[in-house]
Amino acid sequence: MLYYLSLFTEEFSFLNIFNYITLRTGGAIFTSFFLTLLIGPALVAKLRSYKIQQVEREYGPASHLSKSGTPTMGGLLILFSLLASVALWARLDSPYIWLLVFTTVSLAGAGIMDDYTKLVKKNPEGMKSSVKFCIQLFTALVVVGYLGANPPNGEYATSLIIPYMSKMFVDLSVFYFAFSMLVIVGASNATNLTDGLDGLAAGCMVFTAAAYAVFAYTAGNVQFADYLKIIYVPGAGEITVFMGALIGACLGFLWFNAYPSQVFMGDTSSLFLGGVIGTAALCVKQELLLPIAGGIFVLETVSVMLQMGYFKLTHGKRLFKMTPIHHHFELMGIPEPKVIVRFWVVGAMLMLLALAALKIR
Secondary structure (H helix, E strand, O other), X not given: OHHHHHHHXXXXXXXXXXXXXXXXXXXXXXXXXXXXXXXXXXXXXXXXXXXXXXXXXXXXXXXXXXXXXXXXXXXXXXXXXXXXXXXXXXXXXXXXXXXXXXXXXXXXXXXXXXXXXXXXXXXXXXXXXXXXXXXXHHHHHHHHHHHHHOOOOHHXXXXXXXXXXXXXXXXXXXXXXXXXXXXXXXXXXXXXXXXXXXXXXXXXXXXXHHHHHHHHHHHOOHHHHHHHOOOOOOOOHHHHHHHHHHHHHHHHHHXXXXXXXXXXXXXXXXXXXHHHHHHHHHHOOOHHHHHHHOHHHHHHHHHHHHHHHHHHHOOOOOOOOOOOHHHHHHHOOOOHHHHHHXXXXXXXXXXXXXXXXXXXX
């Protein structure tokens, strides 16, 4: 909302600062960060008083049994501070902002229902996986349907830009829409799988969101897009503000979620975090850089797929000690904090590798 103060620059010239995406992105980061710190202690106490607490699986790592009783659904912190910061700093007439808000609210709703079923109704299975998948599919269908009717760049509506190559595109034609839905649903589930260690998912999400904040800013600036030979997307700069709010919310959540965690995010936010990154990737036409910028999430997902496939092919043998793969390293004897920080380091390096695509063409 603060953007609209820039409309009064004739009377108060200094208000023009709210027209700058960089300033509003910085404001969004700090606002969501401090909001999370402000409401965090009260929410954690409230979750504890209602006994909305983690119940560790008996077949999980033995070191995790001590985490039973830790308050869960802390993703509400991320959700509230993100939406409040976006409402304050973003342009509310941007269709991309509303697409991202829709994705956030829709997938957060699925996560909240799943956590509520597990933790309040004491059903360890949670919401039926078919229902959760249907909500993810519906969310993706709405986003992809809108982008199909209002493509970010009509000339490249169904094309993918090949990273690190100069002006090389692949036109998927009608298959692009199925691919786009896979991006959103896959990213949502990948983040959900990564949320297994204190601060792992939130920390890695900071790096992925930072990469897409840069992609959005450059794609939305006609001069930068032309110079960097990427697809120009009018209005994409506002996605930078949303990514800034997401970064601040995740950093604030890490204040409480860092090892040893005071609260877990649960499906409440793990489902929508990946979904909004997938949506942002489609909006800025940088879909193929998502597996690089979000490489940790891909690694976690692939490890589960390989484990399941190997288990079936070998009739009961395991490729890893346990999946997702962060548990494999834990069972190798590596302390949980070291696993987390090493994954963060790899996530940071993958972010830089993805950003390098802007110049290596």
